[in-house]
Amino acid sequence: DTGVSQNPRHKITKRGQNVTFRCDPISEHNRLYWYRQTLGQGPEFLTYFQNEAQLEKSRLLSDRFSAERPKGSFSTLEIQRTEQGDSAMYLCASSALNEKLFFGSGTQLSVL
Amino acid sequence: GQSLEQPSEVTAVEGAIVQINCTYQTSGFYGLSWYQQHDGGAPTFLSYNALDGLEETGRFSSFLSRSDSYGYLLLQELQMKDSASYFCAVEVGGGFKTIFGAGTRLFVKA
Numbered sequence: 353d354t355g356v357s358q359n360p361r362h363k364i365t366k367r368g369q370n371v372t373f374r375c376d377p378i379s380e381h382n383r384l385y386w387y388r389q390t391l392g393q394g395p396e397f398l399t400y401f402q403n404e405a406q407l408e409k410s411r412l413l414s415d416r417f418s419a420e421r422p423k424g425s426f427s428t429l430e431i432q433r434t435e436q437g438d439s440a441m442y443l444c445a446s447s448a449l450n451e452k453l454f455f456g457s458g459t460q461l462s463v464l
Numbered sequence: 465g466q467s468l469e470q471p472s473e474v475t476a477v478e479g480a481i482v483q484i485n486c487t488y489q490t491s492g493f494y495g496l497s498w499y500q501q502h503d504g505g506a507p508t509f510l511s512y513n514a515l516d517g518l519e520e521t522g523r524f525s526s527f528l529s530r531s532d533s534y535g536y537l538l539l540q541e542l543q544m545k546d547s548a549s550y551f552c553a554v555e556v557g558g559g560f561k562t563i564f565g566a567g568t569r570l571f572v573k574a
Contacts, residue, residue, distance in 0.1 A: 385562070394551045395507060408561065431486035443506065450559045452497065455506035 356456035358444050364462045365434055371458045372430045377446030384427050385453065386419055387443040395443055401427060434463045466490040468565035470552055475571045476542055484537045484568045486552030494555040496528050496535045497562065502548045508552075508563075509536065539570075547572045 357376040365371050378385050384405050387395035397411040398417065403424040416434075421427040431438055441460050445453040468488045476482040486496070495514035499507040513519050514530035514536060525538040539546055549567040555565060 383560075387564075392566075394553075394567045397563055400561060402560075406556075430546060452509040452512065453499075453507075453562060457506050457509070 356446050356454050358442075358446055358456035358459050361457065361458055362460045362462075364464065367436060368433055370430065370432045371434060371461065373442055373444075373461075375427045375429070375444030375446075375456060377426070377444070378426075378454055381446035381448050381454070382424070383447045383449070384421055385445040385447075386427070386429050387445065387460070389441045389443055389453055390439075396428075411428050431461075435462075438464045439463045465569060466554060466563045468552055468554060468563070470550075470565045470568045472566070473569045473571070475573060476543055477573050478540050481538065481540050482542060482553075482570065484534045484550050484570070486537075486553070486565060488533050488554050488565075489533075490533075490554050490555040490556055490563070492558070493530070493533075493569060494557070494559045496526070497555065498524075498526055499551045499553060499564070500548050501551065501567070507551060508517050514549075523544045541545045542572050544574065546570060 359374045385400040386398040389395045399419050400423040403461045404421050416432045419429045439456045445455045447453050470486045495510045498510040500510050501507040511526035518527045523540045528535040549569050551564045551567045552566045553562045
């Protein structure tokens with residue numbers, strides 16, 4: 353068990369480009385969450401999966417954001433047509449049923 | 465919707481005791497968690513309360529009053545390494561979703 357792994361650690365992109373992040377959860381965890389965090393704020397809920405099913409997506413989330421967890425293991429978060437306001441730390445977390453969240457180290461996105 | 469309020473900053477002296485309060489408004493409340501985050505690090509779980517009362521884990525304790533929609537995190541015997549941000553977070557939707565507050569930045573002075 354190596355914990356929650358996220359790649360890449362850092363991503364710099366130009367406005368208008370698409371980016372994709374990957375999250376590998378703890379292997380026995382069936383729940384996977386994506387959060388976004390900006391400096392001085394708490395993690396903001398984006399979406400979560402139970403196995404391969406995406407059960408909820410934040411109403412604040414633009415249609416430019418999409419997440420998948422095709423086989424109930426790893427997950428990807430894609431942002432299309434990035435904007436400067438998308439610059440943030442994107443955190444992935446996993447948990448077993450009704451257990452605490454284990455967070456990855458995050459992907460820091462900078463949109464120029 | 466959900467809202468959580470906690471102080472933005474707290475400063476305390478090494479060896480002292482500090483209490484970080486959290487009040488929340490939410491529907492479908494399931495439990496209250498606390499997470500710690502050091503600068504540049506990931507949030508890590510500290511404590512959880514589903515029922516009223518005090519939960520103790522080493523130097524850290526957490527309290528919940530469901531009727532008052534209030535909880536707190538108590539840190540005893542403060543150490544310099546406790547300087548970090550502390551987030552209260554509510555579990556809603558039967559425990560499926562965790563919503564975080566804006567966090568309290570704790571500064572521990574020598």
